[in-house]
Amino acid sequence: MPAYQLTVNGRARTVDAEADTPLLWVLRDTLGLTGTKFGCGQGVCGSCTVHLDGQAVKSCQTSLREAAGHAVLTVEGLSKDGTHPVQRAWIAEDVAQCGYCQPGMIMTAAALLKRKAHPTDGDIDEAFADHVCRCGTYPRVRKAVKRAAGGVK
């Protein structure tokens, strides 16, 4: 059983687990980072979204082998104190209802804004195409992304 090395939220970690273990479970069960959520394990809900070298990926569809040697960022590492512009916008728009899908949405929003500082509605639709929010927070998600982009004061 080889051990895998990866960087999680800026910290070097060594993980001894099967190569095909989804990064999601490495984060949640091995490293105790439960901010990244399990919604489907099928790649269709977006709850498990994290950044891999700055790109939004679904951690349930990313194996430990694929993540090894790369930098992983989870919602816990997005900012020290909840002050990342996306987190601030999320609070300002009071987006969350049950809150379960929200860390994944926040990670997608952060990656989108890094890619495109001023996303259009079409960009937002596309970026969130793989996210499910059963509580229906979508109108506020859209507003919060725009606010974080500086569109709403």
Place this chain on the structure above:
Amino acid sequence: MTSRRDFLKVTGAAGAGLVLGLHLDAKSRPGETAKVLFQPNAFLAVRPDGTVLITIPKAEMGQGVRTALPLAVAEEMDLDWSRVEVATAQPGPEFKNMQTGGSTSVSTTWTPLRKAGAAAREMLKAAAAAQWKVDAGQCRTEKGFVLGPGGKKLGYGALAEAAARLPVPKDPLLKKATEFRLLGKRTPRVDGPAIVTGKAVFGLDVRRPGQRFAAVLRCPVPGGRARTWDEAKAKAVRGVKAVVQVPTGIAVVAESTWAAFKGREALAATATWDEGPARDFSSAALEAKMRAALAGPADDARREGDPAKALASAAKVLEAEYSFPYQAHATVEPMNATAVILPEGAEMWAGSQSANRAQERAAAALGLKPDQIKVHVPLIGGGFGRRLGTDFSTEAAQVAKAAGGGPVQVVWDREDDVRHDLFHPATLHRLRAGLDGSGALAAWTHRIAGPAVLRSWTGGQKSPAQAAVESNGALDIPYAIPAIAVDFAEVEAPTPLGWWRGIEIVPNVFARECFLDEVAHAQGQDPLALRLQLLGSRGLVKFGREEADIRRLKKVLEVAAAKAGWGKKRPTGRGLGLACHAYDGRTYAAAVAEVSVAKGQLRVHKITCAVDCGLVVNPAGLEAQVEGGLAFGLSALYSQITWEKGRTVQTGFHDFPVLRLADMPAIEAHVVPSAEAPSGMGEPPVPLAIPAVLNAVFAATGKRIRQVPVGPDSFK
């Protein structure tokens, strides 16, 4: 509703500051002594440092109770909101009814919570007055302080111990709405910061020392059982610790969730099943039975005038059949619970909407008394009625026991969650309307055929209330029609059922509001004008046990129509449709949808909603419930669960679609101001989405859709 027996008492003081137990839900039961006649449901504690802990008797699942309920206390008590902490209660003698459902959390706790806050405020004032040797009337309260004559000022923390020794005022004066400082203002959710940083703890995030994870291999056919299996295959998977049998299936217990899933997969390949009595069940067979039941005997829910005669003598009779499929809850957090067996009993963490029931059922399964099980209710990643069920919590207790004590977290994956839901059942509806010689609506009949949800709550028994409950939304048709018959024909189905956001009102209001639209068009009338005419100038109207104020319904309808620009010309291809409902006579809501259909594709551009839910506790929360409720309702326009060979065809979000961001229409929520006591908003908007949209589709295309879900063929 609060009882007149509500009262407050001081339950403890020393060291903890002022602790007020709030008693409501007073029900006397035969054989019980006076001391248990009153059951406390919520507590507040003023700590010596002036922070205040408010413990709420309801579960937070996104509806905002952890914000709304404490606001009512804080308002009356004049608290500094930034120094309020909120805790969720644990079921037990002090919290005997934590059930969270039916959009009742605010309405049932509103007055008692305010009284608790007001009583505490008076006691703190009295304590300060005594210390200053002034009259309490000379003191007032503000943001956690008592202010007295001559600039005197003391914090609640410093006064708490003295206040706790004072008698509790029986009927403290409540504030007038004009004096509100917190209520009615936009207050962000208290859990927001924890949620956006990933610190919020949902059921699946519970981590106990030495915790293991389990996945249960269940028969894909509900009610079936494993006949044979080879546990060695599961045990060969790295990290698997044990394979144990529980009533729901075979549990694989492992060091991680992934190992449990892999172990279960290996086990599944070896299992043979006794699929049980449901093995031949199919949606097609059920539909045939439901169609037969449309013409068979039924239980009356409402009968007024002589509908048969009125139909027979009508100049014109319209008839239509509407259908609504099985639906799943599809909460994003799948079912799960964590349990550990202790020498003195057990401890559980379950995102339950019904924590007392979860406690009782787990106790029965473990051979314990309910008070031997401590139940924690973490945040709930979506409830919608699913978590009123206790299947998942009892199962976790059973797995923990079978696996040597735990702690163990039983994790359902998405397929488990869809396949073993407590489903909302399908219904078929036959409606008839008779128009008299002048074209006026003279008769209305609505037959509903389908499985009875209520049986899931009554241990399989047929309740005398069955017809009324199953026809909620149809029975209380608010329109004045001389002859009305609404009845329910039960059709048995071997599938687990349960409460779903909106329950029966979703299909029933869909059929009712769409068919009324058909009547309007048959009469050559405007659908809004017809509704206003049929609502008339009536005031309070009784429907069975409920009573609705038709004036309030009419008002929301008028507001929604005006705000949506009803009657104004639209671009070609666009249409407006409306629907309204008086939810349990408590919340009034109307919606106007604007849609277009192009190349077989439906696009919902906007839904304008007007609501009257009495006094608004938190406008931010209210708007969120309107958005979320409409999204939930709209989602059901596209989704369904179907059955073949006793199992669901659908296994996840890929084939049970949930509305996505790109398909979310713009939502406009308008609140009709009201001084009535607040009512719920979690469910009232849900049933409006489908009929408003399908009525708009008719307006845009002339095509009447009577079947949910819609697909690309629906618009051809």
